[in-house]
Amino acid sequence: MTFTFSQGTKMQYGYARVSTKHQETTVQLDALQAAGIKKIYQEKASSVGTRPQLQECLAQLKPGDVLVFYKLDRVARSLKDLLTIIERVEAAGACIRSLTEPLDTTSPMGSFVVQILGAVAQLERSITRQRTIAGQVSAIKRGVVFGRPLHLTPEQHDEARAMFRAGINRNQVARHFGVNRIVIERIWAEMHGRKKTGTYPVLKDFM
Incomplete structure (x- = not known):
């Protein structure tokens, strides 16, 4: 009005x-x-x-x-x-x-x-970010894993390999199963005779 x-x-x-x-x-x-x-x-x-x-x-x-x-x-x-x-x-x-x-x-x-x-707002954002990073680092040191699920069943592994052979890319496969891409990277690497290990590219520098 x-x-x-x-x-x-x-x-x-x-x-x-x-x-x-x-x-x-x-x-x-x-x-x-x-x-x-x-x-x-x-x-x-x-x-x-x-x-x-x-x-x-x-x-x-x-x-x-x-x-x-x-x-x-x-x-x-x-x-x-x-x-x-x-x-x-x-x-x-x-x-x-x-x-x-x-x-x-x-x-x-x-x-x-x-x-x-x-x-003041910028300082508040900076403090919040630092607290978040500190909390994540502490959790990782305690063995907590962040992100989407890191495991698939044997049947899902077979399905993922079939999707690779059909030409579907790794991002699409990860979205299909609703898992972290690192899971799909490992399956793909195993298919090609390579060893794939996961890292924490964002948080590793703070540990």
């Missing part, structure tokens, strides 16, 4: 959201109207949904426009989501502004805040 109020000095688009149909956007609408917003998009939807009104609002943005909202959690579900929205806004040549928080990319300070948020 879109509400249109009196025009301001800039082409500004407001966005208001509540999570359920039983809640109201009155406070947000009043604040946006008081800020002189020309057009306001509002919806009653969970932040994990598609938020069609937000998508329509973002699609309307043109160079020089400003997307205004009452509070960060009304427009974004997470830091990652917020940065994605900011990227879309900036790609359109527009800016973003919160009425209750120090986020206003029309000003140097607001742009600086966005840079800090981006750095």
Whole structure:
């Protein structure tokens, strides 16, 4: 649903959201109207949904426009989501502004805040990745095997060899059986009188 109020000095688009149909956007609408917003998009939807009104609002943005909202959690579900929205806004040549928080990319300070948020998000991704790798390395040292199944029945071995002889490549055979390609590589190598051993190309350098 879109509400249109009196025009301001800039082409500004407001966005208001509540999570359920039983809640109201009155406070947000009043604040946006008081800020002189020309057009306001509002919806009653969970932040994990598609938020069609937000998508329509973002699609309307043109160079020089400003997307205004009452509070960060009304427009974004997470830091990652917020940065994605900011990227879309900036790609359109527009800016973003919160009425209750120090986020206003029309000003140097607001742009600086966005840079800090981006750095925090990058640090968070790096820490998560390091923890994931450390956990995988520890599990491998304990004998845990990752990935799809590493075994086929004797009958499936015979079927795989028949598929090879029929000219089906190893990727297709692996997908057919739903196993890791290393299993199929071993069968193929045995057919050609070679010994095939598996490795961990990604994690071995960390062990």
